Amino acid sequence: MSPKIILFLFAFIVWCLFSWVPDGAHLLGGIVVALIVAFMMGDLVIQRPHLMLHPGRYVNFIFLYVPVFLWEVLKANIDVAYRVVHPELPINPGIVKVKTSLQSDIALTLLANSITLTPGTMSVDIDKDKSVLYIHWIDVRSSDIEAATRIIVERFEKTLRKIFEEGNKE
Amino acid sequence: MSQTLGLIFIIIGLAFDVFGCLGLVRLPDVYNRLQAATKCVTMGTCSILFGTFLTVGFSAAGMKALMCIVFLVLTTPVAAHAIARGAHRSGVALWRSSVVDQYAEDREGEN
Numbered sequence: 513m514s515p516k517i518i519l520f521l522f523a524f525i526v527w528c529l530f531s532w533v534p535d536g537a538h539l540l541g542g543i544v545v546a547l548i549v550a551f552m553m554g555d556l557v558i559q560r561p562h563l564m565l566h567p568g569r570y571v572n573f574i575f576l577y578v579p580v581f582l583w584e585v586l587k588a589n590i591d592v593a594y595r596v597v598h599p600e601l602p603i604n605p606g607i608v609k610v611k612t613s614l615q616s617d618i619a620l621t622l623l624a625n626s627i628t629l630t631p632g633t634m635s636v637d638i639d640k641d642k643s644v645l646y647i648h649w650i651d652v653r654s655s656d657i658e659a660a661t662r663i664i665v666e667r668f669e670k671t672l673r674k675i676f677e678e679g680n681k682e
Numbered sequence: 683m684s685q686t687l688g689l690i691f692i693i694i695g696l697a698f699d700v701f702g703c704l705g706l707v708r709l710p711d712v713y714n715r716l717q718a719a720t721k722c723v724t725m726g727t728c729s730i731l732f733g734t735f736l737t738v739g740f741s742a743a744g745m746k747a748l749m750c751i752v753f754l755v756l757t758t759p760v761a762a763h764a765i766a767r768g769a770h771r772s773g774v775a776l777w778r779s780s781v782v783d784q785y786a787e788d789r790e791g792e793n
Contacts, residue, residue, distance in 0.1 A: 532745035588721045593701040596708055596718060605714055606781035607770075619686070621760075628759035629724060634717050635759075636766045636785060646711045646785040648766060655782040 515561045516554030519619060523549045560616070569675050572666040576671045584630040584667070591631045594652065606652040607636060610645050610661040626668045633664050688736035695729030698722045711777040713771050720762040729753055 527542035528534050563569065595602055601665040614620050624635040624645065639646075647664055654660050707719025731747040731754075738744045776783055 526749070529745050529749055532740075532742050538776070585721075585725055589701075589725045592705060592718050592721050593698065594703040596701055600709065601710075603709070604716060604779075604781055605711075605777060607713075607776070607783045607785040609784040624763060625756070627721050628720055628762055629755075634713070634720065634766060635763050636713070636770060637763075639739040646788075648717070650714060650717050652781045655784070 514554070515558035516550045518558055518564055518580060519554045519562055520546050520550035524561060563607065563676070567674075572675045574669065577668070577675060580667065580671065581629070584626070588629060588631040602651070604651045605648055606655065607648050608652060608655055608660045608664075609657055610647055610665050611657060612643055612645055612661075612665055614669060614677065614678050619672045622676075623665070623668055623672055626672075627636075627664060630667070683734045685741070688702075688733040691729050692735060693733075695726045695731075695733060696756060698726035698729065702725075708770030712774055713766055713776065716762050716766055720758055723753060724758045 516571070523546035524542050527546060528539070531538040538679070558564070563631065612620070612623060614623055620638065624638060627645070627647060628634045634648045634650075635645055636648050637646045638644070647660070649660075649664070653663065694732060699722065702718050702722030706715050709715045709718055731751050735744045735747040738747075770785060771781045
């Protein structure tokens, strides 16, 4: 499948969900718009279409990544609420450096987003050439690169590598 | 039943939104404030939207609420990331009691 077809289907589904409940006129408009979008942007958005054909990746995404992500988001919120309500403001902030072994754009984006929404951490900048992320940490427990990497990054890295990078050679 | 559940989700969402706004007022510098704003406000707003979806069901408004959850989760961290990076690059200092700033150490030679 070429990237344009995949993007066409994706854009069309999003259009249908936004113009719920679907009827004839909406579907026709959606086909036209999705065709234009797919024709203009197909090769920009999806760079490795062969990865989209592995059902295992979707299973991993839904059953390994999403539950961990939701649980961490909940913990993050309770953590922030506790720190904000506590009269003495128990914060100990700083910007630390962590390493990552992920390479592809989408995996790095999701890793940075996950770090931002998980307890006490927020990504500030990324250096793709050195594979380094700069993380603002509200309660710095270690300024050592290895230890900080172990605490912050490894929760998500393994899952994201399984979803987006393994078997990338084809 | 789903009405009650929806109301519970909306109330939880409102509570976390309030905590997020409190964080904006109480925390000391722009980076800590962004932490409170992104985390609490993302989940609070998503929770309100999900409550709306439960209340109105699979109608036009309910589907749009679900789509908004997806877009919020994808875009809020990116916006926070951009603001934090921009703030640091334009020289906004960290709070005086901050422990380390390895980003500034690494960027010293570049400017």
